[in-house]
Amino acid sequence: ILMGASSPISPPIPAAVLTQDELKKIAAYKAVEYVESNMVIGLGTGSTAKHAVDRIGELLLQGKLKSIIGIPTSKKTHEQALSLGIPLSDLNSYPVVDLAIDGADEVDPSLNLVKGRGGSLLREKMVEGACKKFIVIVDESKLVDHLGGSGFAIPVEIVPFCWKFTAAGLMKLFDDIGCRAELRTCPEKNGKPFVTDNGNYIVNLYFQHDIGDLKAASDAILRLPGVVEHGMFLDMATTVIVAGELGVTIKNK
Numbered sequence: 001i002l003m004g005a006s007s008p009i010s011p012p013i014p015a016a017v018l019t020q021d022e023l024k025k026i027a028a029y030k031a032v033e034y035v036e037s038n039m040v041i042g043l044g045t046g047s048t049a050k051h052a053v054d055r056i057g058e059l060l061l062q063g064k065l066k067s068i069i070g071i072p073t074s075k076k077t078h079e080q081a082l083s084l085g086i087p088l089s090d091l092n093s094y095p096v097v098d099l100a101i102d103g104a105d106e107v108d109p110s111l112n113l114v115k116g117r118g119g120s121l122l123r124e125k126m127v128e129g130a131c132k133k134f135i136v137i138v139d140e141s142k143l144v145d146h147l148g149g150s151g152f153a154i155p156v157e158i159v160p161f162c163w164k165f166t167a168a169g170l171m172k173l174f175d176d177i178g179c180r181a182e183l184r185t186c187p188e189k190n191g192k193p194f195v196t197d198n199g200n201y202i203v204n205l206y207f208q209h210d211i212g213d214l215k216a217a218s219d220a221i222l223r224l225p226g227v228v229e230h231g232m233f234l235d236m237a238t239t240v241i242v243a244g245e246l247g248v249t250i251k252n253k
């Protein structure tokens with residue numbers, strides 16, 4: 001014991017910080033509370049939606065949910081749901097979906113979304129466009145002031161045929177605000193193009209300035225031959241569940 005020495009000051013104990021994945025799981029579990037027996041459920045794609053699908057599978061197994069039909073939004077989610085024993089179907093058999101739960105890349109204050117950085121935007125838009133209620137689950141890092149701001153991409157699914165022509169057409173549409181179109185590639189496959197579940201390519205659009213009128217931008221993109229669908233989900237989400245360090249916030253349309 002050193003007499004007269006000042007006692008060591010212990011460092012402040014840091015508050016428990018949740019990881020981004022823990023926040024995603026919290027949002028996902030909250031969303032699954034809206035699922036009821038006998039519902040047709042749109043099953044989203046991505047690391048957040050994966051937690052929701054896991055949870056639905058768990059509740060089915062425990063007998064707490066019964067007679068659910070899942071409509072997957074990607075081959076990956078199809079595989080996951082199959083492995084969990086969730087009965088699956090499609091929009092041909094169930095053109096009206098009771099509830100869809102999916103993640104998003106960006107959420108703006110009007111609950112417009114950017115989706116598809118996981119590459120599944122077409123099937124997601126079809127299934128989520130067919131549902132009565134669409135719950136989006138995100139951690140708070142996904143909240144933005146404007147879609148496509150801060151240099152993040154808006155993905156567009158295009159046909160592989162003459163894709164450079166389509167990419168050039170997309171850039172030209174947004175000449176006035178500065179737009180760069182980049183083909184999405186797979187580093188793990190020697191930079192080969194990323195191919196969607198539907199056999200298409202994705203180009204990422206990067207904007208220099210605010211897109212402004214999102215509806216006009218959406219219409220212009222969809223009018224361009226070669227374009228299949230884009231990742232702006234305008235006026236589709238009915239509820240957004242946001243998990244943050246300070247708790248869960250539920251935003252309703």
Ligand code: 5RP
Pocket residue numbers: 044045046047048049102103104105114115116117118119120121124
């Ligand atoms: C896939 C998507 C995903 O929902 C989106 O990319 C969010 O992914 P994550 O939950 O992994 O952050 O749109 O096409």
